[in-house]
Amino acid sequence: MDRLKASAFGLPFCSAARGEAGEAGIHGAAGEGSAEFVAAEGTADAPRRSPEDEELGLPPGTEAEMQEIDGLFAAKVFDLNGPVVHFPIRHHSPACSHHLLRTFAAYNPDIVLIEGPESGNPLVPVLADPATKAPVSLYYGYEDEHGRGACYFPLLDYSPEYAAIREAAARGIPARFIDLDYRGRPEAAEEGGKASAQDEALLAGSAFIGRLCRSSRSRSFDELWERAFEIGGLSRDTREFARGVFAYCTLSRMAYPPERLRLEGDLAREARMRELIAEARESFGRVLVVTGGFHTYGLVAGEKDGGERDGGFAAAIGADSAASAAKAEANDPGSRPGTGLREEAADAPPDGRPTRYGGGSGEPLLKPIYPMVYTFEEADRLNGYASGMPHVGYYDRIWQLLKSGETKPYDRAGLELLARLGRELRREAEGVSTADGIEAYGLMQGLAALRSKSQPGAYELTDAVTSSFVKGERTIAADRPLGKLLELMTGDRIGEVAPNEFAVPIVEDFKARAAACRLNLKSTGRHRKALEPYAKPAHREASRLLHCAEFLGTEFANKEAGPDWVARRDMNLVRETWTYSYSSRTEARLIENSIYGGTVAQAAEAKIAEELNRVPEHHSGETALWLLRALVMGLESLAGRLFDRLESALRRDGSFLSLCGTLEQLDRIRSHRRLLGVSDERRLRRLAEEAYAAAVLRLPGLNGLKPDEQPQAVEGLKLLHMHAAGRSGGADDLDSAADLGGAADLGGTDVRGSTAAGGGRAGHGGAAADENFRDRLGELLAVRDLAPRLEGAAAAILVRLGQTAPDDISRRARAYMLGTPDQVLKSADYLQGVFALARDALMQDDILLADLSGLLERLPHEDFLRLLPELRLAFTFFTPPETSRIAAKVAGLHGIPPSRLERPAADEAARLSALKLDRAIREEFALWKLEPETNTKEE
């Protein structure tokens, strides 16, 4: 028993494995009364051993397994004199990296093979470059029958994989990735969105580990791991450490039947890894293999018989019961295998240059693999998807301390964090004192002692802060210290990739431009930037970049406030406020956009060009909108081409509404031309002129519009009228109208200069166009069955232009109001058209008002109700003072003194007495069993 105890390497196996026996029927021999193995010794018993050793021991029944594990370990896994040494790891573990480096020194390998995507091999030198700073990742997209996805292979400073790459580079030996790039993962497609695939999903989810957590009083697999390996492993001999990881992972693997491992794709991956290991053995004398501990068994046990039974000895010892399979499923519904890879179902654009990997027909299309930055935040968040360890920043600090030779790194890191937490909280004006820090430090040590850990880890640190920093009841409001601690433990670092040939030009371009705009790409978190694009050229550049980034869907920046050029909202604002945050997601999106071009601007241009392909050639309104967007993004060369296209589209465009849209966008561009950097003002003016002329030409055809397009048409008429009025006023040609719009956009802040620039160029062509406008309007009015709304608008414009007499409006109105009942119902539509353009008609023209009043007097009740909504809408054009004036006029028509208008319609007392009377009568009726004659029923 002693031998077994010592060999079990401080793992609190006992009760967990016994539980397995009971529940899954693996070890039938396990009997009662084996309880003495659990935490049998008191803490004072074994002073020479580290505290983590205390809970060790093995139950009867796992002896056979442990013997096989031991045998395998000595012979095949960690034979330092053999041709291959396997070093089992957990991804992102400082302790594994620590012992891995020692293994390098002891074994002195000729090559190191790493569990990582095979096609990432060309990138190894980039990763090994001293200028590359973690966290970084390898990134590639793929496409298979389930759609598109993307994989990340994140590397932190303390990831054993990365430590191996760097150590290999330092020793001048090759380092190679040996895993499959891609593994089919049906669940990922079903779940949609971002899916993770980290090695530990199966490891952490196994029933074995679950019981282990309970028996060791650990709240999670991560705590269990930290206790047994991260903290406990530091004081151990490397061989023992590796043996522990191997045993742990292998026993955990036993909880799964081989079928499940096959379905998850683990077996296929292990077969490939074995192949590549064998290949390396042919040319290298000493091969060091670094893979997740979960796979080590598959690699060494599978060797013997060609992978037939590499499901693990779960099969060999008959553990493949339905019960255990069901249990594994139940415990871990979302688990899947992987190699430190994070998967993402990205909506990647079709890649122009896919490389086919493998060759089988079912194989996915793989896209090129790139080195890419990564962030602590993402590496930690990953944990939410069951992969990697949490508290990335904290463990990174542990690793730094370990490398510097610190013997108690956890103590030290905890202390540093407590000091920093106190400082940060005081900065946030939380009432935190040094005494709280001292108390927390004491608690941390006390908890570590209570939990038999030689140093306080992440869980003791968070517990200590919970107890000593949170004052009063724990509520969301009081939880700030804990939240801040977790933030600090995550860290905000963003990595850097050394300059390299694989670098994607668009990413480099983006970084260079962002640096020029002084955007912070070095730390995570939402950064805020306020821009004044009108005032500062540098800000204009930044605004253009951010607009590009937004358009390219990089998830980089968000406009919090500022003018919205497309939706035409908040156009009076001169400042823009953006929040942004750089991450590997942004880089991934940029890489996906790289098929559009080598720079951000090129990509945006190509993407707009693609969008424009969907816009019909003759659709000038859409084209003008894209022109505006291109200008906002600062895409000048595209803008030049768009001008050409717009010009030809204008000539072909037959749609009044589209033309009006073009005119409006052109006005907008003109009034903001300094900001948008449009130098060729003449062209702008010419185009606007053309749009105006073309729109005017289409006026007679307006009646063909659908009813729901009519309000838009009225708006178009208004715009044209504004331009025409500008001409006939003689002040300027198009400028005054454009500037009118511009001034409205800017709330009158700027851009008055253009008036001066265009002043005095009163056009003789302008007058002609003006005349044309009147003629066309006249034609429109002559159309039979013209929609009343358009008739109203057109008539109002002509009156305002002085073409027709003012009474034309009331004359036409009378035709409706005194017409057949059908016509009467259209009068509200007509009035809406009139009021949209010339609401003063009602103020000046008493006849119109009198007619309207007369109409309302004689209109039957039901028709009135039908007319009312539209009529109300028509009167919304008026301001409240105007409404009062109209009311006064109406009162005058009926000889009612204006003072009566202020009075309530009926005296309250009179109403009350009437009500009372009514009730009394009803009661009397009821008494006599008489039904009062009311028409309530019909209603």
Next chain:
Amino acid sequence: MSIDMIKPPAEVLHERELTALRAEDRGKRPPNWKLSPAAVRDFLIGREKPAELDGEYIPITRKFYGNDVLIERAVVTLAGNRGLMLVGEPGTAKTMLSELLAAAISGTSTNTIQGTAGTTEDTIKYSWNYAMLLDKGPSEEALVPSPLYQGMKKGILTRFEEITRCPSEAQDSLISIMSDKVMNIPELGDGVLFAKPGFNVIGTANIRDKGVNEMSSALKRRFNFETIRPIENVKMEAKIIESQASNLLSHGGIDASVDPDVVELLATTFIELRTGRTREGYKIEVPQAVMSTAEAVSVYVQSAMTSYYYEEGGLSLERLVQNMLGTVAKENAKDLGALQAYFSKVVKERARTEPLWDAYYKEKKWIG
């Protein structure tokens, strides 16, 4: 076990477990602690392996259900410089936890200040036997020590129950004692009482209850806070009700076995009315009255007793519903509506498929 006490203190109730743990415990102990922190934890949350005492195996049972990590933090806090303040809603077993901790650590849970609105500085520190004071003048014999005084003198834990019910002035007399661990007694010539190692204070406080006083920040700083949350797991709640009710009934000399199905029914009702969510996921109205686990225990015990004395039989659902009425309708008559609604929606629905719930539903007549 003696039956002379209505409710024996924790150290009496669990005497054998404590003795056995003490006998086997070889862990490092803070000065004057009767058990090592690890053994204290095991005493509170139980463990698989029984303790051995005189050749007999004594099972170490779980006494506190809920957050185990919280227990570890509480134990370590008590070994340190600050006091432990247990806060939370009424009926979340704060007092029980404080008793168990004191019994395990100091061997006594009765060294307790029972805080009320009438608590003064004298009751917290010390007062005088006035006959002796007049006779002999200020002397140690004439001094009447408070539990806090006793705790400091003997190096044991002092429990301070319902600290927020005391006036703020009285609460504040703790501040300097907690930080300096010294009590000045100016009436005695060189009267200074230094706290012996092992002394600390466990406070319990309701923060959101009616009629409580806010604690000063200075006092808060001298305590580590642990918030105890109500249980939201039916099985766990049922287990607590079962174990506590059977304990109370056997102490009351009532020979009635506890029916686990009825207990689960009761636990379900209480949890659902407390959280406002049914197990099917529907939202329901929450009564203002405190629907704590402690109340559930009292409803059960009361019902069992009524059935035992008046019906000479097992607990009937009729009695259960009658007693529940008293608990729910404590604060506000409107609360009765919440219970009525619960019966006519949730219970009625379940009555269709589950016979026990059907029997339960038949007793709706008592609610009206």
